[in-house]
Amino acid sequence: MMLPHATPVETAAEAETAVLLIRRTGARATPARLRVLRLLRAAPAALTHHQIEQALGDLAIDRVTLYRVLDWLVESGLARRTTDAQRTFRYSLAAGGEHAAHTHFRCEDCGRVFCLDAAPPVPPSLPEGFCLSRIELDLCGRCAECTGERR
Amino acid sequence: MMLPHATPVETAAEAETAVLLIRRTGARATPARLRVLRLLRAAPAALTHHQIEQALGDLAIDRVTLYRVLDWLVESGLARRTTDAQRTFRYSLAAGGEHAAHTHFRCEDCGRVFCLDAAPPVPPSLPEGFCLSRIELDLCGRCAECTGERR
DNA sequence: CGACATTCGCAACTGTGTAGCATCTATGGG
DNA sequence: CCCATAGATGCTACACAGTTGCGAATGTCG
Ligand SMILES: [Mn+2]
Ligand SMILES: [Mn+2]
Ligand SMILES: [Zn+2]
Ligand SMILES: [Zn+2]
Numbered sequence: 540m541m542l543p544h545a546t547p548v549e550t551a552a553e554a555e556t557a558v559l560l561i562r563r564t565g566a567r568a569t570p571a572r573l574r575v576l577r578l579l580r581a582a583p584a585a586l587t588h589h590q591i592e593q594a595l596g597d598l599a600i601d602r603v604t605l606y607r608v609l610d611w612l613v614e615s616g617l618a619r620r621t622t623d624a625q626r627t628f629r630y631s632l633a634a635g636g637e638h639a640a641h642t643h644f645r646c647e648d649c650g651r652v653f654c655l656d657a658a659p660p661v662p663p664s665l666p667e668g669f670c671l672s673r674i675e676l677d678l679c680g681r682c683a684e685c686t687g688e689r690r
Numbered sequence: 691m692m693l694p695h696a697t698p699v700e701t702a703a704e705a706e707t708a709v710l711l712i713r714r715t716g717a718r719a720t721p722a723r724l725r726v727l728r729l730l731r732a733a734p735a736a737l738t739h740h741q742i743e744q745a746l747g748d749l750a751i752d753r754v755t756l757y758r759v760l761d762w763l764v765e766s767g768l769a770r771r772t773t774d775a776q777r778t779f780r781y782s783l784a785a786g787g788e789h790a791a792h793t794h795f796r797c798e799d800c801g802r803v804f805c806l807d808a809a810p811p812v813p814p815s816l817p818e819g820f821c822l823s824r825i826e827l828d829l830c831g832r833c834a835e836c837t838g839e840r841r
Numbered sequence: 842c843g844a845c846a847t848t849c850g851c852a853a854c855t856g857t858g859t860a861g862c863a864t865c866t867a868t869g870g871g
Numbered sequence: 872c873c874c875a876t877a878g879a880t881g882c883t884a885c886a887c888a889g890t891t892g893c894g895a896a897t898g899t900c901g
Pocket of ligand 3 (some may be wrong): 545646681683684685686
């Protein structure tokens with residue numbers, strides 16, 4: 540045994556976790572799933588299919604396969620899918636709900652999502668028989684950077 | 691002069707208003723714009739391009755022309771465009787802001803939009819340099835009718 | 842009436858997401 | 872370690888909302 544510890548411990552552990560997370564659902568830990576899961580874990584905000592393709596670089600995953608991996612991640616509860624203002628899906632880790640305790644702001648210009656200090660919205664009372672499945676405060680505008688650049 | 695008043699006064703007045711609304715923007719009051727504007731005025735909720743096409747019936751407006759009419763309505767400030775959960779655009783009258791004083795609930799099943807009693811959300815404080823352009827509380831789920839029907 | 846910019850209608854195109862199906866592979870049992 | 876096989880992958884083709892280009896038609900102003 541000489542240099543088996545050349546790779547950062549962190550990375551190895553993370554990879555292991557990813558494999559376990561996937562296996563736990565009863566599905567196969569395939570390279571495509573592992574790469575996408577790790578990518579989402581490292582992402583600072585929800586990503587589009589296109590952005591993920593870009594991030595994967597040269598060793599691209601097939602377009603359709605990527606869609607299916609993302610679908611699977613959502614169905615298995617590992618990821619969340621939201622619709623952005625440009626009518627495209629954005630994917631993010633469902634995670635431990637760390638981002639459930641505050642609201643978010645999306646820059647219409649650069650597309651980035653920012654965490655705010657504000658608490659999430661409280662559900663209003665609904666008419667009899669109505670059933671709420673999703674509540675989200677949609678805050679759009681321009682971030683400081685983008686406001687500075689253009690105009 | 692014999693039967694010039696055969697048509698309901700209301701309709702004539704409305705048509706007149708529509709023409710004026712359009713002319714006021716400096717654009718032409720074409721049949722396509724008038725029909726769509728009147729249709730939106732009569733609509734109980736935001737409509738999709740497809741729904742508007744259907745509603746226009748036999749004397750259809752060209753698909754692309756309809757898109758352009760809708761784009762123009764939005765640009766001229768006469769209509770609003772929102773993105774629904776199925777990632778399609780929905781168009782509604784910008785109107786006198788009657789619906790600005792309360793929140794809305796969208797049924798994921800039938801697509802209808804309901805007016806709630808709850809007040810609209812208050813904008814949270816944003817980081818320095820950030821600029822808010824839109825704030826919307828997104829409430830999705832199932833309406834009473836749809837909850838009853840399917841399970 | 843014209844003149845003429847605006848608007849329309851058609852055809853072709855883009856971008857995002859799906860479906861079918863043959864091929865490949867991760868994984869558990871021998 | 873190898874094999875069988877359910878389950879994933881990668882094509883190709885397709886669906887659908889929305890956009891672009893351009894020649895023809897028309898609303899508006901004089
Ligand atoms: Mn957050
Ligand atoms: Mn309302
Ligand atoms: Zn920005
Ligand atoms: Zn409903």
